[in-house]
Amino acid sequence: MQSMSKIKFDLLSLIESIDKIQNYSQEFLNADDFYNDQKSFDASMMQLVVIGETITRLDESFKKTHQHIPWQKIKDFRNIIAHDYFGIDADEIWDIIQNKLIPLRSEIQILVDKM
Template sequence: MSKDELSLYTIIESIDTILLYSRSSQNADDFYHDRKSFDACMIHFINIGEMIDRLSPAFRTDHQNIPWQEIKDFRNLVAHNYFGIDAEEIWDIIENHLPVLKINIQSLL
């Protein structure tokens, strides 16, 4: 398995974990107040960004349909501005963007 493939599998694993940990919440407020799940999900968002950073530049260039830089930027926001995170924004990402990202990553494997 290549380094890029390993990173992609790890991204999928983190997406699955975020979706699992957030599924008991009904909305952003519920999710934010479930501190253990919220905090655990934030770590997995950071992990996704770290795995993207491990993808080869050529791989990212060959697959520009995925917003690699935007995802990495979000990782930096979570890691460096943790207490300024907007729960509504996180909830929107979980509900609307992660499932699509998972499908797109799976199509690369």
């Protein structure tokens, strides 16, 4: 079992990655513009991989205790990015960035605040 300080460190790392993605994508108005800026898109994709890797390191009992967060779904998405990078749908990535990352960040921040 991981120590609470290690779990907190990993959760803070997740928040940091989400913040980086938000920073990299904030100037774009749509998926096409974002996708066509290779640096921003690739940097964001890397942070999505980092998020998936960090979740893989989290203690299973911790994840089971906090099942309201879709840990497995996020980890599976990391695998799609890592193994089918050229098949990634920019619109799907844009939707995740615009609609799913901020709520995820909020949920993780709540967990951190409780520690």
